[in-house]
Amino acid sequence: MIDLYTASTPNGHKVSVALEELGLPYTVHAIDLAAKVQKEPWFLALNPNGRIPVIVDREMDDFAVFESGAILVYLAEKTGRLMPTDVKGRSQVMQWLMFQMGGVGPMMGQANVFYRYFPEKIPPAIERYQNESRRLFEVLDSQLARTEWLAGGEYSIADIANWCWVRTHRWSGVSTEGLTHLQRWLDAMKARPACQRGVEIPVKVESLVDDKKGSQAFIEQARGMVQR
Template structure:
C-alpha cells in the first residue's frame, strides 16, 4: 500500500496518474496548501522541503520518497513499468522527465501565478514566462510530430509533462499553434487512468468557484 500526500496541483496529479496507470493501491491524504499544511512539523518530518507530493511505501519498510520526479522513477522501477529497461530508451525517458522538471513545470508555474494573480501590475514578468512556456511548447510540438508518445511507448515522461501542459490556459497560453502537442494532450486525456488521476484529488483549478483557493495555494508554494 502506498500512502500519498498530495494536493490538487499538476505535481500532485503526476503521482496519482502514475498510481492509476500502474494499478497500485494507495491511500490519499489531501493537504491544504492555502492553510500551509505542508509546512506543519508532522509533514516536514516526511518531506523536509515542505512541498507536495510525498509517498510512503508501506510495503518497503515505510520508505519515504519526496519530489514528484523522484517518486515517478521510484514507482516505475518498483513495478517495472512506464520506464524502459533498454538503456537508450531509459535515458530518453529520463531526459524528457527532466525537461518537465526543469522547464515546463517551473516556467508554467511562474506564468500561472503572474498571469492569474498579478496580471494588472507586472506585464513584463507575464511576458517573460509566457514566452518561455511557448518556446518549451514548441520543443514538445516538434518532437511529437509523428509520435504517439514522447518516447517509444507511454512513460513517466508523458505523465509528468501532460499533467502540466493540459492546463495551458491557466498560463494564458493558446495551444492551437502547437497542433502535435494539442493532439498528444487530447490523446492522453482519453486514457481512463489519466482521468481518474486528475481527480485524485479533484482538479480545483478547473472549477471557477475554487480557483481563488488554488491560486492562493500556488502563490504560497512560490513564496514560502
C-alpha cells in the same frame, strides 16, 4: 500499500495519474497548502523541503519519497512499467522527464505567479514566462511530430509528467494554437481513463484547465503555494 500526500496541482497530479496507470493500491491524504500543512513538523519529517507530493511506501519499511519526478521514477522501477529497461530507452524517458522538471514546470509555474497571483501586474515578467512556456510547447510539438509518445513508441512517465502541466496551459495564459502534434497528444492523454481519474485527486478543479471556470478555493490554495 502507498500513502500519497498531495494536493490538486500539476505536480500532485503527476503522481496520482501514475498510481492510477500502475493500478497500485494507495491512500490519499489531502494537504491544505493555504493552511501551510506542508510546513508542519510531521510533514517536514517526510519532505524537508515542505512541498507536495510525497509518498510513503508501507511495503518498504515506510520508505518516504519526495520530489514528483523522483516519485515517478521510483514507482516505475518498483513495478517495471512506464519506463524501458534498456539503457537507451531509459535515457530517453529521463531526458523528457527532466525537460518537464527543469523547463515546463518552472516556466509555467512562474507564468502562473505573475499572470494570476502576484499582487501587481508586471507585463515584462508575464510575457517572459508565457513566451518561454510557449517555446517549450513548440519543442514538445516538434518531438511529437516524429513520435507517438514523447520518449518514442512507448507511453511512459515522461508523458505523464509533461501532460499534467501542459493540460493547464490556459490557466497560465499560454496558447497551444497551431501546435497540431501537441494537441493530438493532449487529446490522447485526456482519453486515458487513468489520466481522467488521476487529475481528480484529491479533488476535481475545473479552473486548472478552463480559465473561465475560476475556483476561489483553488486561487486561495495557489496563493498559499506562492507564499510558501
